[in-house]
Amino acid sequence: MQTISFSKKSVTYKIQSDSKSLKKLPTHVGFVVVExxxxxxxxxxxxxxxxxxxxxxxTIYDINGEIKRNSLVLLRNIESSREEIMSQEKTNYDIQIVSSSHPVSSQSSSGSCKAQRVKVHLLCVEDSHSKIISVAQHLCHLVSNGAYQVDDITPSNVDTFLQESLQFPDPDLCIKFGSVDCLFGYLPWQIRLTEFISLPSHKGVTYKSFLSTLVQFGNTNQRFGK
Known part of the structure; x- marks a missing residue:
């Protein structure tokens, strides 16, 4: 198998160029690993x-939370990957891994005191269930205190409370890895307008394959219901 090597500088410039050429870029991308x-x-x-x-x-999701339990392993790999891919990047990034197990952060070594914050949420099926249960309990509490009437509880209200609880926007794009055609509980309430694209596996995934999903996403006309 032939491999093509790029200098760190050329990789950085290529990614920056690709970003500018995309028709649109998701604000929130979800990776669902069904492997x-x-x-x-x-x-x-x-x-x-x-x-x-x-x-x-x-967001990175696997049903059993294996990735979430190994957040520190993921962090070490992020730091190593960033050194290879982003060492010539001028922007200072603070990549925050948000996990109920180990909230950790990987900050670039730039001397700048201001950093562009990027949040990476590690999720499993328990998170999807617990958030919905928590919001339901909160709404019941509001009704019991007279702050809400039962008729006041609408999908819009539930969505608002879930957004406040999760503290990140709904995913624009979800990339599923694996042969099983199922999301296994990934953010069931937040994916009504999400674009889904499947890839065979995350193992050995190339930048070219990832970029192709973003190109496909950019060429999609999303139709919003009434």
Whole structure:
């Protein structure tokens, strides 16, 4: 198999050029891993590519929470991947891994005191269930206190409370990795307007394959219901 090597500088410039050429860029991209084994280096590459392209919110989901439990392993791989891919990047980034297990942060070594913050949320099926249960309990509490009437509870209200609870916007794009055609509970309430694209596996995923999903996303005309 032939491999093509690029200097760190040329990789940085290529990603910056690709970002400008895309018709649109998702604010929030979700990666749903429906596979039995995980490559933390490949997941780290996906995160670093996303950050380099200008994506501000990232979620990584696996049903059992294996990635979430290994957030520190992922962080180490992010730091290594960033050194290879973003060492010539002038922007200072603070990549925050948000996980109930280990909230950790990877900050670039630039001397600048201001950093562009990018949040990476690690999720599993328990998070999807617990957030909905928490919002339901909160609404019940509001009704019992007389602050809300039962008729006041609408999908819009539930959506607002979920947004406040999750603290990130709904995903514009979700990339599913694996042969099983199922999301296994990934953010069930937040994906009504999400564009879905599937790839065979996250293991060995290339920048070219990732970029092609963003090109496909950019060429999609989203139709919003009434």
């Amino acid at each position: 039995d084994e995980f490559s933390f280096r490949d997941l780290a590459n996906l995160i670093v590519w996303s950050v380099s392209l200008g994506i501000s919110y990232i």
